[in-house]
Amino acid sequence: MYTASPTVNKSILKIAVPAILSNVIVPLLGLVDLTIAGHIGDAVTIGAVSVGATMFSLTYWNFGFLRMGTSGLTAQAYGARDRRQMSVMLFRSVALALLLGIAIVALQSPIRWLLLAAISPSEAVHTHASQYFSIIIWGAPATLATMSLTGWFIGMQNSTYPLAVSMVVNAVNIVCSLCFVFAMRLGFIGIPLGTLAAQWCGFILSAFFAARMMRKETLGYAPRVEEMLRGLGRFFSVNRDIFLRSLCVMAVMLFFTATGARSGNMTLAVNALFMQLYLLYSHFMDGFAYAGEALVGKYAGAADKHSLRRCVSHLFAWGWSLAAIFAFAYGVFNHEVMSLFSDKPEVVAFAAAYRWWIALAPIAGMAAFIWDGVFVGLTATRQMLLSLAGATAVYFTIYFLFPLADANDCLWTAFLAYLAVRGVILWLCFARENRY
Template sequence: MNKMNKKILQLAIPSIISNITVPLLGLIDVTIVGHLGSAAYIGAIAVGGLLFNIIYWSFGFLRMGTSGLTSQAYGKRDLDEVVRILVRAVSVGLFIAALLFVFQYPIEKIAFYLLDTSEEVRSLASVYFRICIWGAPAVLGLYGFVGWFIGMQNSRFPMFIAIMQNILNIIFSLVLVFGFHLKVEGVAFGTLLAQYGGLLMAFVLWLRYYKKLRVRICIKQSLELRAMRRFFSVNGDIFLRTLCLIAVTTFFTSTGAKQGDVVLAVNTLLMQLFTLFSYIMDGFAYAGEALSGRYAGAGNMTSLRRAVRTLFYWGTGLAFFFTLLYGMGGEGFLSLLTNNQDVIEEANTYFYWVLAIPFAGFAAFLWDGVCIGVTATRSMLYSMFVAMAGFFLVYFVFQTNMGNHALWMAFLIYLSLRGLLLTGWYFRFVPGNR
């Protein structure tokens, strides 16, 4: 294995493991309340979890932007700037958390007005929301640390933190629910404590393994106006790009729901295959963030191009692998998720769209990582905007004749457009590719 492959795998594999642990936090909560005897508890956790996923997903730029800026400073060996970026990221995360505290009441009212639930589920979900909102400083502060660790070419620490959070969540939730009989409150407090445990672990790891950087901390320089402008410029592009992503995924889900319970179930199950693929590709995208930023910061365009080529070798190979995997075992996987034969039979009529996902989508994931690393976030935003427009255009043109097939075709075109547009950006703007 050559050195570049080794560097990519050292970054990608821990990130993949971290990604896989993400849905476990929600799954653990649902499993615990699923044994409390009422479906309303499950609905409350599902609704509350969905709300926080949307809120925190919107601020994912704190991780991504921090990763790109840190990796470039690391490549330049500018350790003062490396520390300043961490201070900026955590400070901005805490500021956003404070705004969430201030506006939690209108956020709750608007969210539960838009979410159509029973009165019992709404009441329980409100309890969950009012407790878990106090975890915002931990979640958003941890975004800064995780992005910083990845930018420092260290994806092992985020993996350790993610695993530890799951363990704490299991322990705290089980004790509070079954030991102290707190029900939804117990699950919420268990999640809250696990979130702060993750932030504390990140801080301890930073103090232990990056202690030489402590003397470089300067709050005044870190929050200097010009530097903050660049920080917000990069992260503003990522924020708007994330809103476009949310628009596409929300429309996909809501449109499927309008076509009936069977179509909603089919789309939900088939999307699990895309989600599985995305967990793997995101790991390689994180490697792309770290390495491309490092080489761009060092001005080493030869290594940057080599890293991109190697990433795309892995992406192509993984696309082949997942296409074969889904082609041979996709129906068996669906059977593990449901025993409803009507849903499985209906899913088979859409399965060829799923087989096209790996090749349609792998480039988009990898280019996102490279763009974040070299902070070409404006190009990433433009490509996302065009791809989103393509998604809605294709769906509304073909929906009358194709129904749900039009939704899947639009989704594949959206993925493909992102990859194609960013490929054009790379060959146009990265030196040595003309």
């Protein structure tokens, strides 16, 4: 059994720091695209990249279970030192990811039509967003398989490999996007082409690292088909709950983007930039959530409740500290931050009127991130689903039943309430089962 360590923070940071570095790099895929768009066009171009990237994200968010489910189940196998199950989880998850990715490519036309119909951007934004999505969707198999591999690495208590993959992916994205857009003069379509090249490079490198880790951990050869089929009940039960949870997330984000698009290109552009700032914060928080997945899962697999509780307490201490830092930076230095992403004075000035919403978002969403990591490690996915369903209901209730004079203020009020309610419900679930 794993025993409680006097240096719990050391165990957390060993996983969290590389994960944070990796996750901070991840938003560069969106930030680089938006920054290039901001310098080759106007608010319409920024909005097109935002809508196209949102379509891309919404498509893959539905398959977040590939990473989260793999992480929790692998961490518990690691804690129990079940080497064969560690191997089974790797091959089962990657095989499913590749099959789903191929299906997405085959169904790209109806997916694109449905998402654009739901978002309903202006005609100018619609055309460019459709082009953007039509290119990056060919990276679906690579993206989903990389998600599975990342979850497996985290479950195996290794966040260094995902960091290396993120560094390579973003380096390829930056170099290729700049080359395609400016050197080869491809214009707007060079942006998604750079992202597509980066996606496939990330998958190839992740597969190499997985093979290397299998040898290091002496996990043996690939499992037989019957081994991969055995235990599918629990695998799909966990993934079903996370999938339904992802649908709730998709509904909220799709409505957020669509409502902003209907409010005009300027509102769409500013909300897109604000959401990128929130995603930057979320990737910092996800570093500690990943640490929660790995360590809580390991302690759960080893039946070490004392270490599990200490880990949760320390994770929340780190979470509040990060939330305070980001809230201060986004509120006080909003003009400077926004100027980094757009050289258009009208965009920066428009953003100033809504700066306090993005400043409050880190505080509202902190608990949800930490609890998500804890519950993934416990594979208590039903509670995660219930929290998202409840928070989503609150989100739409506030927006439709309590309208404000400024529709964008109402949109952000509902979004912050949605974030806070997620954390509260998960805390109540944890406390009810005497886990904290």
